[in-house]
Amino acid sequence: MEATLPTSSEKRLAPMPRGQHWLFGSFLPVRNDLLNFYTRAFREMGDIIRFRGLPGLYWHLVLHPSHVEHVLLRNQQNYRKGKVFDGPIGLITGNGLLTSDGDFWRRQRKLMQPSFHRQALAGFAATMTEETEKLLPRWDALAAQGAPFDIAQDMAALTLSIAGLTLFSTPVGEEADAFGRSLRLAFDFVGFKMRPTLPVPLWVPTPANLRFKAARRRLDATVYRIIETRRKQLAPPPDLLSMLMAARDEETGAGMSDEQLRDEIITLLLAGHETTAITLTWAAYILTQEPAVAERLHDEAASVLRGAAPTADDLRRMPYARMVIEETMRLYPPAWGLPREAINDDEIGGYHIPGRTLVALNQFLTHRHPDFWEDPERFDPERFTPERAAARPMFAYFPFGGGQRVCIGSQFALMEAALVLARLAQRYRIRLAPQHPIEFDTMFTLRPKHGVQVIFERRA
Numbered sequence: 001m002e003a004t005l006p007t008s009s010e011k012r013l014a015p016m017p018r019g020q021h022w023l024f025g026s027f028l029p030v031r032n033d034l035l036n037f038y039t040r041a042f043r044e045m046g047d048i049i050r051f052r053g054l055p056g057l058y059w060h061l062v063l064h065p066s067h068v069e070h071v072l073l074r075n076q077q078n079y080r081k082g083k084v085f086d087g088p089i090g091l092i093t094g095n096g097l098l099t100s101d102g103d104f105w106r107r108q109r110k111l112m113q114p115s116f117h118r119q120a121l122a123g124f125a126a127t128m129t130e131e132t133e134k135l136l137p138r139w140d141a142l143a144a145q146g147a148p149f150d151i152a153q154d155m156a157a158l159t160l161s162i163a164g165l166t167l168f169s170t171p172v173g174e175e176a177d178a179f180g181r182s183l184r185l186a187f188d189f190v191g192f193k194m195r196p197t198l199p200v201p202l203w204v205p206t207p208a209n210l211r212f213k214a215a216r217r218r219l220d221a222t223v224y225r226i227i228e229t230r231r232k233q234l235a236p237p238p239d240l241l242s243m244l245m246a247a248r249d250e251e252t253g254a255g256m257s258d259e260q261l262r263d264e265i266i267t268l269l270l271a272g273h274e275t276t277a278i279t280l281t282w283a284a285y286i287l288t289q290e291p292a293v294a295e296r297l298h299d300e301a302a303s304v305l306r307g308a309a310p311t312a313d314d315l316r317r318m319p320y321a322r323m324v325i326e327e328t329m330r331l332y333p334p335a336w337g338l339p340r341e342a343i344n345d346d347e348i349g350g351y352h353i354p355g356r357t358l359v360a361l362n363q364f365l366t367h368r369h370p371d372f373w374e375d376p377e378r379f380d381p382e383r384f385t386p387e388r389a390a391a392r393p394m395f396a397y398f399p400f401g402g403g404q405r406v407c408i409g410s411q412f413a414l415m416e417a418a419l420v421l422a423r424l425a426q427r428y429r430i431r432l433a434p435q436h437p438i439e440f441d442t443m444f445t446l447r448p449k450h451g452v453q454v455i456f457e458r459r460a
């Protein structure tokens, strides 16, 4: 059949996959297995795909780097995060940087940006290394016994304690104390709420809602107590909270209120610790699968560090560690999808995008796009040499998002991940425990569903 080209007044609609349910559209496959559903759709339909939810409700999956650039950068003023994102996350972060919008967000971002500059962050490298050193006796003992353990849990505990110390100089153990437990419970609840489920408002006294509210109350009480103590301190410790408290609006001279500080602290905890833990967990998994990468990483760390723990300065001489982290986040992007809402009608790749509809970006699929990545499933850190990175379209790779809402903590995360990974590769050989299954849990971030059971062997 001959295709009819639309006239200039007609809106060209993006292709839809066949076989959508007459009533629920794509709701069920999205709910059951979003990543596989999107992967199949991408293979069958290409770079931009239209899906239907309930009758009359449409959304688009947008995967071509130049279209991603359109949404995140060139036409970013037409896209906001929208309810899918702000609703669930806002339950815990309030009006923090991740979920606020407009002038309020702009002011906060300006106030917070200087605290995340590379130089300001260098002071945190020592904390990152010290916390890693505390794990070494445990890892040495496990290595001596040849005992398998879940590295995902160790990484979660490590990045959480680093976050607690660098943010507000307070140790917050993963499971050991009430704060750590409340945090995990609250974050899991947010993950659950991000899935397409029946919208049960928070005021309905379901057990899950009640548990979440109790956890949030405990977190608030702790954070407000820390802020109150800090306001009275004459010589506050040099952490992110002190930097945020000292930040002043250029025009008005005003600082942040206690409530604002609370929202930002919880936001930074939420946005910062699990994403970095997952990156490190997948990187450790990669070392079990790619012996050549593990050896090269070890050689680099051994020659630069000569047995000592790494510093921020050492990282400059360890480019391979950074490339391994970057390639890990290509294949396993912790934030594996980014939802946006079109404010007004738009056109992407020649297709009509109606205003007030969802546009889903997806790092997992764009990072494996065969037109931009040769042999995309292969792990190859060489893709991240400066020359090869510069030769690619900017948005073929966007683990930290892009445009004005790009991750404020990217340098923090890259520094932390490289410091920990270098120490790991320098000291241990890592094997995957026999029969350990690796599957994705896409609930919120891209976690390994069953953790990653590894066996360490201490290097000579």
Ligand code: HEM
Pocket: 081, 097, 098, 099, 109, 267, 268, 271, 272, 273, 275, 276, 279, 333, 334, 335, 338, 339, 398, 399, 400, 401, 402, 404, 405, 406, 407, 408, 409, 410, 412, 413
């Ligand atoms: C590997 C680790 C990390 C990954 C993959 C990651 C990913 C992202 C992504 C994709 C966004 C953009 C969200 C959007 O546009 O909708 C984002 C925003 C953000 N991230 Fe990260 N992040 C990481 C680590 C961190 C760390 C360590 C911190 C803080 C210490 C942090 C704080 C934030 C904040 C506050 C925002 C919101 C920025 C704004 O909207 O102005 N992130 N992150």
